Amino acid sequence: MMKSVATLGSHCALQLLKGANDEKLNTILICEKRRERLYKRFNFIDKIILVDSFNEILKKEYSKKLDNSILIPHGTLISQLSSNEIESINIPIFGNKWILRWESDRIKKEKLLKKANIPTPKRILTPSQICKLSIIKRDGAAGGAGYFLASNEMEYKKKLSNLINKKTINKNDKLYIQEYISGVLVYLQYFYSPTKNELEFLGIDQRHESNIDGLSRIPASNQNKINKELTFNVIGNSPMVLRESLLDEVYSIGERFIEASKKLVNPGIIGPFCIEGVYDSNANFTAFEFSARIVAGTNVYINGSPYSALLYNENMSMGRRIAKEIRESISNDNLSKIIS
Amino acid sequence: MMKSVATLGSHCALQLLKGANDEKLNTILICEKRRERLYKRFNFIDKIILVDSFNEILKKEYSKKLDNSILIPHGTLISQLSSNEIESINIPIFGNKWILRWESDRIKKEKLLKKANIPTPKRILTPSQICKLSIIKRDGAAGGAGYFLASNEMEYKKKLSNLINKKTINKNDKLYIQEYISGVLVYLQYFYSPTKNELEFLGIDQRHESNIDGLSRIPASNQNKINKELTFNVIGNSPMVLRESLLDEVYSIGERFIEASKKLVNPGIIGPFCIEGVYDSNANFTAFEFSARIVAGTNVYINGSPYSALLYNENMSMGRRIAKEIRESISNDNLSKIIS
């Protein structure tokens, strides 16, 4: 009988395993040797399996070591393994593992957002077409490192060559240019329970990125040198709530995402997901990304969020919500509905 | 016997009704039909009364439908109904409904702050007198949309005409020009219990406004186009605590506000209010606004705040604090002291 949850030691592992422990599930951490000292500090982790590198979990022996376990995917799984590798994992994965490919591929990502009728920034096809402030991104979940801004082709070329020189970007990296929309950035954290067919909105976070965050403390007249090196490396997150009048649309966006995912990636999204976007000066929302699994920004709410407090009388983190779904599915004998 | 609380479905309705439910009061939501789907998700709402538009509550039949209820006013009531309309509502209103007029009218607002001896930014009487950075605001609680910055008359005219073209501002809107004070913005959340004659300081929030918040992530050299369209549309809020050495003055500001309100708008402020201002580089406080009712920034603390934890052993949101006051006033038979 399934009764353990396992996850990779990074990203939101502490939240996930603490939540699983709160829900009385066994907890297993797949941990790089160099990180063992960190994770040994936490007594809600029942078992640590040491690996040299995370792709060891692809080996056959691991499906045995992780017998009776469900693997919770997060950003580290996606950044360390290819979509093909993830799909070939022999351990039951919480959620729909096929949708992770749609997160990693920018063209698929845009397709899913469009199918959900969620506005996205205009895509700019070549550097020569940059005519207003744009953001340039690499493929994959690299946490924003190497992203940069440019207002025209010349600035694009200058900054790109600087980032290639500094080896932040590889000459062969696939780049993706989006219109930059300025406003309030939000990371909308959802949980969809396919067993109850219910969507829950559990929280919002803001991201802190280096060194773009530091720009705000440098007077215009001193920005010269800094400007050349601006990038968006995610360092942390902080909490936020949204104007209540925007909440109905937030739920609607989430529901459209669920519907679109059911059409494009059977059986559709399961469990946590995140829509990442910006509210412009007219309070209109544009999504520039989604994550089809738990995001690290939920770590802000290990204690519960203002929104989870409206739904639960306990401190319900996203990690605990996942564990609760697993525990209840085991009880109700419909675990197959939430794993892949 | 009064035992239900009712409120309009927006702004901080979820917090208010969750808090009332925690205090074992019945909860009623007056809800626009288009928002029914949102509010039906929350099981702490006992009854939803659907309306086409919020001003229906002015109709006689509603005083019957809301028999035995107390209406909690919030920002949506103020932005959707005129002061005259609010004062004519036939349902008992929590707090002093006459003071809401003082919030809506900028001249009255300035008068009350001055009476309380709370420093306010210098008012600038005509655009030609703008000689340093100033902020231009419209009347009413429009959540900051259409506010703009200007350093001189020319910039004022240029930006105003741009905002009129975009229909963010109406040609006939009354505008109010204030000296702009730069520093750390704070929204100080108070609760005054007239039955106990006690002031409680329950939290501080920061506001996130679009697209002014986005400015901080745009290098000076790329700001050209964005600059023309900067405004202050409130999107959300996040938590904050204040240097403890500033706390004594924070309480003193609150007490002076209570005293001034008693002199100017009998019987004075009742329940929640908020003083909104800025700490400059010398840590001196200047108030640019107040709200004479619960503010949406309290949604940050649905779980309780660091300051409420100093006063209560339960998670005490502002919404729950209001409900507690009502429940205790019912028990002690002095409800008349807290409604109008």
Next chain:
Amino acid sequence: MMKSVATLGSHCALQLLKGANDEKLNTILICEKRRERLYKRFNFIDKIILVDSFNEILKKEYSKKLDNSILIPHGTLISQLSSNEIESINIPIFGNKWILRWESDRIKKEKLLKKANIPTPKRILTPSQICKLSIIKRDGAAGGAGYFLASNEMEYKKKLSNLINKKTINKNDKLYIQEYISGVLVYLQYFYSPTKNELEFLGIDQRHESNIDGLSRIPASNQNKINKELTFNVIGNSPMVLRESLLDEVYSIGERFIEASKKLVNPGIIGPFCIEGVYDSNANFTAFEFSARIVAGTNVYINGSPYSALLYNENMSMGRRIAKEIRESISNDNLSKIIS
């Protein structure tokens, strides 16, 4: 028998005494008369000792008044008393009082960080050597008031003379010039228990400083006047979490700090400390300060933090953690290990 904790009325006194009360210790506040009204509001303070000024605690009579008490030091003790005075206090002090001198003296501070092998910003020895963006700081824990930025000697001289004219800086103040590193600023909050030889990472906060924080909301083209008056006066704090992949290094930094402190300031750090620094665009950490006692940023977590929730099932503020250490040391009869 020791069973009371005492502290000065400012900085984080409310958190400290609330935490002590939660741990069933008696609480004593040493309070300036002008602040009595504030602190009388909180019923977890068992006794208030009024003073005209905090240095009265150096008088002999106070060692009697505070019989059976342990004094918890915080930033106000350090800013109001000299290192010599602090070391001469006749009341048992929680932690290692000799290390406070290492916090106050910038040369000693740099030495301890270097001993711990924690990267620090390059020190710039004379204004003429300023060749890129630098920050200029005064000695002591003045909360950032009078700090300023300069990119070259001319800018340094201009801004300094402006701040001297405004009396924010004294002509004789010792100034310290550091390379300015732009990125995400973090204040890492640790607790070290010497009785258990265990390090706990309990939270991270961000600081809000005036008027540098206000800069982010002023377009480049309007910054002229503001720029001259930028400084870093701490007004408040807000919560944050860190990318989990950075957490192992965070613990390692804390452990190296503990080891270095044991070598340089016998018996080393005891209880709370804070490493204050910045993550640059490569997510590399540089520490620009440390505090060898509880920091005010812990006030963000009076309710507990996401990190304390991983370690404790109760809401564990830093103040409560200190009280817990004292209570347990009293029980185990090894109080001498945690006081000086």
